[in-house]
Amino acid sequence: MTEASADRGRTTRQRLLGAAAALIAEVGWGGVSTRMVAERAGVAPGVVHYHYASLTDLLIAASTGAARGMLEELTGRLTEQPGPEAGVEWLLGELSRYTGTDPSSLLIVEMYLAAARLPDLREQLQELVTASRARVAAWLRGGGHAGDAEAAAAVLVAAVDGLMLHRGLDPALDLTALAGPLRAMVRTSGHEKGRST
Template sequence: MVERSAERGRATRQRLFDAAVALIGEVGWGGVTTRMVAERAGVAPGVVHYHFASVNDLLVEASAAFAGALFGEAARRLTEQPDIGSGLDWLLGELSGYTGADPASPLIVEMYLAAGRHPELRDRLRVMIDDFRSQVASWLRVNGHTGDAEAAAVLLAASVDGLVLHHSLDPATDIAALAAPLRAMLTGQPG
């Protein structure tokens, strides 16, 4: 009986997370209300506050879980690539799917904006980004990067963020065409 109740609680929390993540992308961080989340999740508004002290706490938890999975998977898959060139080709191919119309792009943009107002979110994002950068720096060193791998990882991570923003504003941007300059930046050799 207790196990089934805990399972129902986890399922409800997941529905709340899913609703919050979708709504952040649709109406913006500040536009999400308890009532909207409850309606989207198919629960009474009081259920939101049973699980979370505030709607902001829910937004932080839900967006951090989503972003953590996204960044973690990107780092894992990038670092599985056998060399820097293959990694950049893979990464740029992945980024071409972030058009601004996808669910992840607006959520991540909203998270970055909200992080300026919510220290807990800022701290959680910082940890995720630091972990991503650390994994990328290690991968760069293993694959022959001869410069400052940590600095290169920061530049690559910032490039990813910028490319997602630029691509959402101009979906005609040919992201694959950026492989040569990025390769030159990371390997010191022309693309």
């Protein structure tokens, strides 16, 4: 088998993925064109359809790859925090580094939106989100959260995405000021019952 040839292809694919992820954030999912990606990756226009069956395929691969990395790192570091209340505090601090109009935030939201119209992408993204939610729920439970940990995790993860959205509109929104309500939510005071799915 050829080896260096395969290597060449692999690095080209990586460059395409990186360029695609950056462009989705910059010009939007629907604004990315094959020629844009190729130029940014420093290759000829035709190369996109050699490595990927369609532009959409490339965008899906690029976005899910980037999102998987981001999500796993974020939830990984969150679940390292000593307890739910400290974790929420840490989370807000971490989130403050995203303005809502930065590449990472935009890429995530673009994905959610594109997923509504691309079943393949939806499945993959759903898998990522459910996994994160489960990790957060387990961490809440382990941290002594008495209520429905699944529900609290779902609201927490949703709130994070929602806050990203709102941050894009109003960069002055002070996230650390929101610790109070979030703390109240994860506190160990849950005499409310609730069934998880």
